[in-house]
Amino acid sequence: MELKDVDLNLLVVFEHLLRERTVSGAARTLNLSQPAVSNALARLRRMFDDELFVRSSKGMLPTPLAQDLAEPVAYALESLQVALSQKVSFDPLRSERSFRIAMTDIGEVHFIPRLMGALRERAPGVAVATVRNTAVDLASEMSLGKIDLAVGPLPELGSEFFQRRLFRQRYVCMFRPGHALDKRTVSRSDFEGAEHVVVTAAGTGHARVDEILAQRGVQRKIRLRVPHFAALADIVASTDLVATVTETFARRSAAYFGLRHIPHPIDLPEIQINLFWHARYHRDPANQWLRNEFVGLFSD
Known part of the structure; x- marks a missing residue:
């Protein structure tokens, strides 16, 4: 042929x-x-x-x-x-496009409120839908244009993807006010003696934390496992359970639920949050515009 x-x-x-x-x-x-x-x-x-x-x-x-x-x-x-389409541009003020962004539920907590606030002023007709990266074949969906951007620690996205670092953050130990860990210095034995809630977020960078703790021989009393972060702050606020979470999540939980957090007693590596897009859409004006919004709003 x-x-x-x-x-x-x-x-x-x-x-x-x-x-x-x-x-x-x-x-x-x-x-x-x-x-x-x-x-x-x-x-x-x-x-x-x-x-x-x-x-x-x-x-x-x-x-x-x-x-x-x-x-x-x-x-x-x-x-x-x-x-x-070299002369075609993207006009956010007039566009009614719907973008799909892959992220975790903790990503929704961090990114979506500020993003939608910005879009209300800069792109009032633009809509956003989020999708779990573990619920789809992320690489394939992005290559086909079904998902525009992905956010998080996503090492499985290979060389056909561009990426931009947004920020790094550390892990902390979160609990209710008055908890036994609510003190100036917390040891490893204090941490191991507490009762824990764990988010089993398979396929995300956060699952790596559980692997590291296990590799270092940390013995936690895990009383509860949940599949997502959505109810975590409510659970911690009303129980004696302790959670290992990112500092940004802990700060938001402190603001809305009055929770406390301390530097983690176990030396855990920081987590890097990146923005990913497929090489096919590197020069796409709409994709470029949305990427710039993310960088402007969330990059450190």
């Missing part, structure tokens, strides 16, 4: 079928009829002599050949789009 034999419009349909996994979804996003998309898929199948997509209970799944074609086709179309 030679390039002159390829209809560019068919490749556009191919990429949308990869994203949507249904003919109806691709037709809707392309503003075409379903028969038109079905006809394009039939032509694609003849052109590549492959089914490309097969029906399943989870939608139309790509064949191995379609998976092999996904990245080069995406890069080719994105490069062409960038070349054709």
